Amino acid sequence: MTVAMRISLVGTGAIAEQHLKALASIEDVQVLSIVGKDQMQAQALANRYGILRKHDQMSDALGRHDIDAVILCTPTPMHAAQALECLEAGKHVLVEIPLADTLADARAVVSCQQRTGLVAMCAHTRRFNPGHRWVHERIGQGAFTLRHLNARTSFLRRSNMNSQGQTRDWVDHLLWHHAAHTVDLFQYQTGEQVCSAHVVQGPIHVELGIALDMAVQLQTPSGAICSLSLSFNNRGPHGSNFRYIGDGETYLVRYDDLTDGDGNGIQLPRALPDGIAAQDREFVAAIREQREPLASVASVMPCYLLLDDLEQQLKAAR
Numbered sequence: 028m029t030v031a032m033r034i035s036l037v038g039t040g041a042i043a044e045q046h047l048k049a050l051a052s053i054e055d056v057q058v059l060s061i062v063g064k065d066q067m068q069a070q071a072l073a074n075r076y077g078i079l080r081k082h083d084q085m086s087d088a089l090g091r092h093d094i095d096a097v098i099l100c101t102p103t104p105m106h107a108a109q110a111l112e113c114l115e116a117g118k119h120v121l122v123e124i125p126l127a128d129t130l131a132d133a134r135a136v137v138s139c140q141q142r143t144g145l146v147a148m149c150a151h152t153r154r155f156n157p158g159h160r161w162v163h164e165r166i167g168q169g170a171f172t173l174r175h176l177n178a179r180t181s182f183l184r185r186s187n188m189n190s191q192g193q194t195r196d197w198v199d200h201l202l203w204h205h206a207a208h209t210v211d212l213f214q215y216q217t218g219e220q221v222c223s224a225h226v227v228q229g230p231i232h233v234e235l236g237i238a239l240d241m242a243v244q245l246q247t248p249s250g251a252i253c254s255l256s257l258s259f260n261n262r263g264p265h266g267s268n269f270r271y272i273g274d275g276e277t278y279l280v281r282y283d284d285l286t287d288g289d290g291n292g293i294q295l296p297r298a299l300p301d302g303i304a305a306q307d308r309e310f311v312a313a314i315r316e317q318r319e320p321l322a323s324v325a326s327v328m329p330c331y332l333l334l335d336d337l338e339q340q341l342k343a344a345r
Contacts, residue, residue, distance in 0.1 A: 029055045032311050035088040035118075037109065038100030039063035039072055042123055046098055047076045049304040053311055060088050085109060089116040096146070096314060098307075099123055102197040103204055107132035110147065110324075114139045119146040121310045126324055128203040130335035137324050146314045147324045153212040153269075154322050155309070156302035157295045158285030162271055162278055163216055173216055175272040176253040178209045181261035184239070201241045201257045202226075202341075203334055208267065209255045210245070211330035216271075219247035220329050226337040227344075229260075243337065 034050065036043055036058055043061075050056050060080040063069035069081045082088050088097065089112065096119035099109050107127035113120040114136075126149040127133040140147035153159050165171040184199065199205075214220055229240035239260045245253040270288075271278040277288030283301045285293045300308065306322070313320035 029315075031055045031057045032314065033093055033095045034058050034098060035060045035062060035082075035091075035094045035096075036098045036100065037062040037085050037088070038123075039065055039068040040100060043100035044072065045303050046100060046307060047072065049301075049307040050098075051076065052300070052304055053308055056311055059094060060091070062088050085112065089113065089118060094118060096120065096310070098310075103128050103200065104197055107136050110136045111139050114143050114145055114147060117143070117145070119310075119314050121148045121150060121307070122324075124150045124152065125203050125207045125334075126327060126331060128200065130331055133324075133328065133331040137328055140324050146310070146320060148310050148313065148320045148322050149324055149327050150303075150306060151208065151211045151215075151322045151327050151330070152302045152306050153208050154215055155305040156280065157283050157299040157305075158278070158280035158293075159212065159216070159269070159302075160299070160305075161285055161293070161295055162280065166216060166218075171271075171273050171276055171278075173251050173271055173273055175251070175270075176209075176213050176216070177270040177272065178212075178253065178255045178267065180205045180209070180255070180257045180267040181263070182259050182265045183262050184259035198235050198237060199259075200237055201228075201239075201259065202338060205257050205267075206241070206243055206255060206337075207330055207334060209253065209269070210243070210333050211327055212269070213245055213251075213253040214247075214329055214333075217247045217249070217251050219249060219251070221245045221253075221333055222248050224333055224336060224340075226340050228341055245333075 050058055058078050060082055061069050061073050061078050062082045062085050064083055073081050088094055097113045098121045100123050106122050110120050110122045126136060223246040225244045227242050228238035232239050241257045243255040269280045279286045309320050
């Protein structure tokens with residue numbers, strides 16, 4: 028009989044609920060506690076998912092002997108420090124993307140994981156979305172050669188609000204958060220590390236202190252290129268779209284959906300779970316099998332090395 032995996036979830040926002048839905052579909056997994064500074068929101072989530080305990084401090088959850096692992100769904104600036112705290116407390120950890128918002132902090136998490144030997148994984152969910160996985164398999168089989176990944180990430184974030192219209196006490200970032208998805212995905216799909224990278228950004232927003240528009244160009248040694256546009260100024264359909272262009276074949280992926288270049292749906296295997304469910308299953312399986320997970324903190328480091336390089340370009344251009 029498999030012993031239940033006992034998890035504490037930190038955070039009460041929209042992404043936290045997506046993880047709770049995913050974990051509810053995994054056999055022999057129990058979410059024993061939820062941590063959130065908004066106690067009303069934490070209680071509402073606990074009631075919906077039958078979670079018996081809630082804490083307002085992560086340290087309360089980490090001090091419990093009946094918690095095996097932690098999933099962090101907290102603001103970006105807290106990710107690295109909280110991941111280190113979890114590992115030092117002897118808990119496996121899954122960190123929402125991005126792993127950190129500086130290269131030094133990302134390296135510190137990797138170093139701590141290597142020292143403790145615990146499972147530490149970052150939620151680079153694009154590796155797990157069914158459409159991207161389908162393309163990855165075709166590339167691995169030699170059935171598709173990626174020539175150009177054209178990606179667009181667009182939101183309307185001209186004030187400090189989250190996707191649910193709630194006020195944030197921290198500022199999101201196009202480079203260290205939203206570009207991280209595509210930078211990692213491009214290198215994962217090509218199996219190469221980028222050898223040439225360029226970035227430009229629009230004006231810095233007076234109140235938020237960040238650029239609301241950005242464009243990134245990447246190239247691998249084999250010649251594959253990525254064109255990424257990002258905006259917090261977009262009024263219209265929000266989210267991320269990926270166009271995979273090959274030698275005569277084109278595929279469009281939007282989260283868990285896949286079509287050909289003409290917009291015709293491509294049937295995916297019914298057994299494939301959605302991206303977050305597949306990702307959380309991998310986290311649990313890696314712990315049980317005592318192995319490195321796909322999207323381990325070590326395996327995503329090339330993404331953060333490249334993000335740091337792009338950030339240095341932006342600083343030099345000011």
